[in-house]
Amino acid sequence: MxxxxxxxxxxxxxxxxxxxxxxxxxxxxxxxxxxxxxxxxxxxxxxxxxxxxxxxxxxxxxxxxxxxxxxxxPAGTPSGIRGLRHRLVIRGGLPLSMARLARRPIEHAQVRFWRVVQGDRAWRRLExxxxxxxxxxxxxxxxxxxxxxxxxxxxxxxxxxxxxxxxxxxxxxxxxxxxxxxxxxxxxxxxxxxxxxxxxxxxxxxxxxxxxxxxxxxxxxxxxxxxxxxxxxxxxxxxxxPVTADERPADGGPGPDLRQLCGVDRRTPLLVYSGALAAQRGVDTVIAALPRLPGVHLALVVGDPAAAYVRELVAGAGRLGVADRVHLVPYVPHGQLVEFLSAADVGLIPIHHWPNHEIALITKFFEYSHARLPIVVSDVKTMAETVRATGQGEVFRARDTADLVRAVRAVLADPRRYQAAYEGPDSPLPGWTWxxxxxxxxxxxxxxxxxxxxxxxxxxxxxxxxxx
Missing domain, CATH: 3.40.50.2000 (Glycogen Phosphorylase B;)
Structure with missing residues (x-):
């Protein structure tokens, strides 16, 4: 050594x-x-x-x-498949949808063949x-x-x-x-x-x-x-x-202020979603709920506000007439994130049912918890069970806009009831630290x-x- x-x-x-x-x-x-x-x-x-x-x-x-x-x-596509795509699509042999169908049977045949020939070493040919x-x-x-x-x-x-x-x-x-x-x-x-x-x-x-x-x-x-x-x-x-110790800016000043970035005051109900955005994250359900939550604003803390899916969500908010209540906010250093999020009233985890979503307490769950935010989470197994056991939030049916509205209204009506889960000797927070x-x-x-x-x-x- x-x-x-x-x-x-x-x-x-x-x-x-x-x-x-x-x-x-x-x-x-x-x-x-x-x-x-x-x-x-x-x-x-x-x-x-x-x-x-x-x-x-x-x-x-x-x-x-x-x-x-x-x-x-990006690599990973075997040359035979690339050639097939070229012949079927670029040269006009088949419409794109039919080319995809033709490509799929060939890919499945490749998988079966190389599994038989090489077992677990088959990835060398497949990927x-x-x-x-x-x-x-x-x-x-x-x-x-x-x-x-x-x-x-x-x-x-x-x-x-x-x-x-x-x-x-x-x-x-x-x-x-x-x-x-x-x-x-x-x-x-x-x-x-x-x-x-x-x-x-x-x-x-x-x-x-x-x-x-x-x-x-x-x-x-x-x-x-x-x-x-x-x-x-x-x-x-x-x-x-999360790391519980504050990570202050080098100049010793305060970190960024979520409400200031959103342009809302302390009295304005503010929901927050922090993290990557994709269809399976369920934020479209939150956008759809905003017309039934008058006066409630939504902060989306995202890495790339210009990403295609983010633009799609904003466009959807515009069609519903709630774009002025949706705010795109950039990431902050992870050591500052808990304090940053604490300015909101509710932390959102509206993810869809997917195997990996069912089994984990994801990063934002702990970040919201240390920010002492009531959490509104979809009924994915592990997080829903935890929220019900601790009393730190409300659970709604994934993709169900009306049930999300119910859950948010319940939390905003009595936030102290949910925040109490983070206090006292039974608080889960000491074990939920990095x-x-x-x-x-x-x-x-x-x-x-x-x-x-x-x-x-x-x-x-x-x-x-x-x-x-």
Missing amino acids: RLDADPAGQAPRARVVMLVDNGVEGDSRVQKAARSAADAGWDVTLLGCARIDEERSWQLGRARVRVLPMGGA PGLWGYERLLGPAIDELRPDLIHAHDFRMLGVGVRAAQRARADGRRVSLVWDAHEWLPGARPRRDNARWLPAHLAYVREYVPHADAVVTVSETLADLLVRDHALTERPTVLLNA EAQADRLDALYRRLLPALAGHADDDQETAEVNAR
Whole structure:
């Protein structure tokens, strides 16, 4: 195992490389994991990737972030299918709808054939674009010579496993942690083809047995992973909970004000939805409810206000005559988000029924909770059960506009009734913090690297002394 001395003369630290298949900035779980591990004394480099022109790097607390450029167009479509699309559509052989139908039977035949021929190795033929992550990130991992690799989400699992295998072949012992962010069999395919899901399922099945430990986002998902992969050790659950310490702007001033950005005063009822927007998130049901909620405003805290689906929602609000009550608000740093959201009256989670929606307490659920907002959530299983048990909000039938109106009216009529769930000795909030999850992650790293845990202690103590 290789340890490098800190440039400031501090104790050497065990190297952790975290991997993620995105540009890092919009992924709060990954950011929190990297930052908290570095704060605990581990030498953390977070490697991401994005379609950018050149590498980007920055510090995230004591963790280093590097986002590597992915060149070219998205890969993954076998050349035979691309050729078929060209012949049937570009050359005018068939209308687009008929071409899609023709393409589908060929894709299903491909899946059946390669499964028979190669079993779980079939992803190499069905989703060859996965090799792009290997070619991009593999050399960077090898150069960093980690003691532990933490692979976030399903695409990074194989990249991390192969890097650990190369290190072991070179005589270095490297531990591999897989962080399962979602239940892949219940995920919505990222591309419209019949190969995507079976290819990625095969990819995960091939590499899960090589992980030294698995972590995931909920107890329900932990159960599913044990069942699907015959895990001998139950995954460690790290909830997508927020950091409770404030992260103030560098100038020491207050963070952004949600109501000010929306142009509404304290007396105006304000609903908030924070996070990614897509049809399955159910925000169209909220827009449809606004005409029956006179005087109520809606804040949409979104990463890209110019995205096509966001424009579609705004256009729908305009047709209903409520566009003046819908406000697009940009993201704020995740450390400021809880305080930012607390200015609203109700936190919304109107998501549709979908397997992954049923099993998780999602990030915004905890963010709303720490903002002490009453929550109005659709009747997806885990979150609905939690809200009913705690009394922190109301549950409505997914996609049912009238029932959403009922739930919002109930909360606005007596908000203190729901906020009381966050107070007193029975409050769930102490266990719903990232700090509590970070302790579990640190304990897992120490168990996997017992010989190096002391170095993390030494470095953390030195940093704390220097900070005083």
